[in-house]
Amino acid sequence: MNHLKSNDPKSMYFQSYDRVLNALWPTQFSSYFLETSYGNTYIIESGDLLSPPLLLLHGAKMSSTMWYPNVAEWSKQYRxxxxxxxxxxxxxxxxxxxxxxxxYATWLNELLESLQIDKTNIVGLSYGALHTVNFLTFFPHKVNKAVIMSPAATYIPLNREFYSYAMGLISNEVGVKNFLKWIFNDRHTVNSLIQQQLIDGMQWNTESSTQKVRQAFPYIFTDDELAQIQTQLLLLLGEKEVMYDPLEAFNRAKNSSPHITIEIIKGVGHLMSMEKPVQVNKRVLSFLNN
Structure with missing residues (x-):
C-alpha cells in the first residue's frame, strides 16, 4: 500500500479538507466514493435518504466543503x-x-445512475453552476428544478481581471489571500480553515488541474441552447459580483429560457452562499418548495 508522507502536498491538502469537514460541517454526514468511467467521485451526503434528492455542485477550487453554511437548512427537507x-x-x-x-454531462449522469436517482434538484455555484446548465442541455429529463448562483461564464465571458487574480491564486499563499480579498472586499472574512484548504490545494499540483481537463470550459451558451432549457431555473447574481458585470449577465439571461427567474441579491458578491447564507438558504428552499 502506498502511504503518503504527512508533509506530502496531497496529504496536507486532504488533512485540510478533513479538518474543514470535521470542524465546520453542522450536521451528520456520510462520505464515500462513487466509481464512474471518468474516475472515482467523492461525495458528502446529509439528510434523510427518503427525502427528495438535492445535488450540490461547488465553485472551482472550493470543493464540497464550501457548502458548510448551507447544508444544515437544506438537509432538513432534502437528501x-x-x-x-x-x-x-x-x-x-x-x-x-x-x-x-x-x-462532463455524461459523468454527472453516471453519478445519478449509481445513486439510483431518476430525477433530482440541483444547486450549483460558479463553476458548479456552469456544470448545471451544461447538464441541462444534455440530460434535462434528469432535473426537476435548478438553482444557479454566480455562474462562471455561461451567459457572458469572465473579465480579464479574473484571470489576473486566478493566476495569482495558483502561485502562493499571498495569491490566495489577494483572491479572497478581491472576491469579498471587506464584506466577509473567510473561515481560516477554508482559507488554509485553498492554500494547501494550490500547493498540491495535480495533473487534473492542468489545462487539458478544461477543454470544454469556460463556455458561453448560445441563444438556441438556452432557449431549449425547459427546466424551472432560478438564477441568482450578486450585486457586488467582480468576475463580470452582473447587470450585463442579467440582461443576457433575461428571457433566455422559458422558465427562468432571475434575481440580483443586494450586498453580496460571487460566493453569496458563504457571504449571506441565511438569505440564500431561505431563497433556495422557497424556490425548490413552490
Missing part, C-alpha cells in the same frame, strides 16, 4: 448530495480526461 467535481481540486480522482461538454 443533500455534495459532489466533488472531477478534474477540479478536491478529493475526487480523475482517471480519464474529459474531452468535451458531453463528457
Amino acid at each position: 443533500v448530495i455534495c459532489v466533488d467535481i472531477l478534474g477540479d481540486k478536491n478529493k475526487s480522482n480523475l482517471e480519464k480526461q474529459f474531452s468535451n461538454r458531453l463528457s
